[in-house]
Amino acid sequence: MKMENYIRAIAGSVILITLFLGWLVSPYWYLFTGFVGINLIQSAFTGFCPMEIILEKIFRVPR
Template sequence: MNIDQAVLGFAGSVVLTSLLLGWLASPYWLLLAGFAGANMIQAAITGFCPAAIAFRKLGLRSGAAFS
């Protein structure tokens, strides 16, 4: 697994978990999905991704997007 795959998997997990919690517990959990989406847009524009930095420090190899 490389950093790109880890970041996309993590972001997808956060969005799906947020949607599930928004449906089961409270609509305020949908704010987490909004935050994750905003962070993905920000990372696409600037190239800065905190999750990619964390995964790099954990020893994952670089992919094409977050090198």
């Protein structure tokens, strides 16, 4: 799988998990959902994605 596919899968998973936690535990989890969404938007314009750096360092995922 390519790096872009991993990032999309992780972002989608985090969004779904935090939506569930916001509904079940506390509405403050929606702030984290918003953070992920904002990060996705800024990475589309700047090309900088922190998750990409993390995946490269931990799992040595090729670009």
